[in-house]
Amino acid sequence: MSATASLPLATAPGRYRGGGLPGFGLSLGYTVTSLTLVVLIPLAVGLWQATDLGWGGFWHAVTQPRVLAALRLSFVTAAIAGAVNAAVGVLLAWVLTRYPFPGRRVVDALIDLPFALPTAVAGIALTSVYAPNGWIGQLCAPLGLRIAFTPLGIGLALIFVGLPFAVRTVQPVLENLDQELEEAAATLGASRLQTLWRVVLPAIWPAVLTGFALAFGRGVGEYGSVIFIAGNMPLKTEIAPLLIVTKLEQFDYAGATAIAVVMLVIAFLCLLAINLLQRWAGRRAGLA
């Protein structure tokens, strides 16, 4: 089977740039173009229009008490919900990866429900359950605990939407965690708690932070699942995204954009900080 000339050889096409696989220019071009049209241009143009407001106008728009209250409410509840999610996420991920129990597959699949369920549906469902006359709400009412239409209800909705993020970041890390590490710690005389604290927790810590960051980021901007349960009282239970919608309905475009800019900037800074923290934690875990 020495090389035969049965096939005509392609003549050198001049535009061949060598190297990798075909279709690079086409696929990258399409990707960048559509990303620019659908995502980048709306974001850039929208933000650019916020500059119409000028610094003074911007400052005035975002320092109104109602705006400040809404921003504070959104960020604080998202942070608390993120922290709760991180803890609950570790618990769920641990139980799902370590303890076989009947129905585990179903539970595992159910974790993703908040991701697949439309937020408006989640909102009305949570509200009907936690309203004072709802299934769980009426159990809490005699205890003087009001959930729906209070910040507590907002937090609950945010925990709901953030749950899959917290579980799904920790779960694969726990799954891949070499059990020999725990066995080694045990042979070295560590108690189970010491092992968890000194071996397992440092290994999953970056993932826990990621889960927190994702749940937090999602929570700050969440709208659909919150507005039904929040009560939407200005200064008390009005979240920032809702205030944006309200301002839009009053044709206060500048005011709405100002809030959006603050949300984007703070969310971006928070995520950046958490990313750095996480990188630091990851390095430490890598060294350990």
Place this chain on the structure above:
Amino acid sequence: MSISARHISKSFGSVQALQDVSLEVPAGRLIALVGPSGSGKTTLLRILAGLERPDAGSGPLFFHGQEVSGLSARDRRVGMVFQHYALFRHQTVAENIAFGLAVRRRKQRPPRAKIRETVAELLHLVQLDGLAGRLPGELSGGQRQRVALARALAIEPRILLLDEPFGALDAKVRKDLRKWLRAFHERIQLTTVFVTHDQEEALELADEVVVMNQARVEQVGSPQDVFDYPASPFVIEFLGNVNRVAAGISGAALQEHDRLYVRPHDIQIQPQDVGGSGLKARILHIFSAGSVAQVTLQRLEGGEILEAEVARAELETRQLHEGQLVTLFFRHIRVFSTSGEQRWIHNALAPAGTK
């Protein structure tokens, strides 16, 4: 079909993978690119295939006198067997082998029956008759490799490239396949270039060996040539075991910075002082589980450690044992001087009377 590549350079970011490398392969030969990992051998192979583009300023690449530098990997008609075979995991063995024919433009595509026939022929050629319907996941490593080979041959390639063809196989299969590939090449006489980091494999299999190190070609030659006349300290250290000997050997015209090398089988051990210019040493350890015994020695002067190989029979007749004081003689010493000169010194250290 011959291959000629001239002045090829390639860098990935700040890493220089190939630096001004040239390669000439006569038609029908089996060539080994050998070197440690990171020496650039796989990069060179991928440049031949058209999977990497050489840096600007590199010279042209010819297959049988025709320049192919401007041809894409698709148009070069090169057969390549990847290190991990890259079999299409969702296609059967037969579909894998037929792939190159099935994707041809309609005019050049053979009819279905002809493709089936070719697949059967190739399966027979690589001795895998009867496995046509299997998926790659159901084959052993050696079988996968032969499927990859058959698939590469199906397009009647002008040259065949093999990347670490035995790298992913266990030791026993490796040996068998090596012999099989050698015989296979004798039969098909297709210009073949393969990459390996295993010097033994390269020397045993190839017509010609290209030794590479740090993005450059160190030496090209027949296996006999590169083994007997290594062109640089790197080559002698890479091809087989060798002792680097500090200076302090009298009787040879040596410069101060010359580098001296002795192969373990060129060290002769005498149990008692027999006169002559030998080195005094002590036996530290004898490992004698094979047909050849490995003897670890320490020179008295300077404390240098040397490895020698002695036939089992000789070990017994000379009654060598651990802790013994002995005299060493070197049959051949390879000398590399700083000026780039290289030579053999024969019997520089020899028992009295043999010089």
Place this chain on the structure above:
Amino acid sequence: MPLMLQDPPLIRRALIAGALLVLGILLVVPLAAVFTEALRLGLGTALTALTEPDALHAILLTVLMAAICVPLNLVFGLAASWAVAKHDFWGKSLLVTLIDLPFSVSPVIAGLMLVMVFGLHSFLGGLLEGWGLQVIFALPGMVLATLFITFPFVARELIPAMQATGREEEQAAYLLGANGWQILWRVTLPNVRWALLYGVLLCNARAMGEFGAVSVVSGHIRGETNTIPLQVEILYNEYNFVAAFALAAVLTLLALLTLSAKSVIEWQVRRQRAHPEAERLTNRVPLHQLPR
């Protein structure tokens, strides 16, 4: 599991019970509430609510939305993953971060940005209006909003899957004479088909269920610009709970269907795991944090 690592049964049971309790009050009870509320006045009433003209129109519009957005998303996902996973180029990690960007932008802000660009008060909006094309408070705006929100969905499933399968099979196919489309169709897609399917399903669920962004740009015009989630909101705010929950139940069923499909897909992928470089699903780890 090695015996040594088995935690005391009491602790094990307590933790499992805790996990189930959390899931129960957070997920299962609200899920049950949707169907209970929908069927409060019987199945007949619920079905009647679904066949109201406004409800039917909302269902139709939702399906139309998905029918437009999912294919566009699919093409984008294929192009993006082919470029990112099969090639090296300068600025790749920036591109990956940008692809993921819609995930970290609040849907309301996404909607707001579209209003700012295409609203009647803006230059572009006025221009388009002059040509008779209304974007905001009309279908085009809703499509754009949904596209924005769902943009990363297929790409983020495909990119890790394509990275996991490597490039050698594609290179081998290329050397054997296949052109780009043949490589994509015959070699790449069969290797990532489950990830592709999962991405499409998620994208579909989100396209049908998106609320915040669409709400901002739709204008809530009954019988015209209301998708199912928007119709749910209107009905709920009118205290027409049965109708609201009946429509919500439709979306909930879609979500449950998506989840079961995911379970089946995961099981399929796990079955393929025997192969060292089998495709995998991402579980929503940010793209830029995936192991390379």
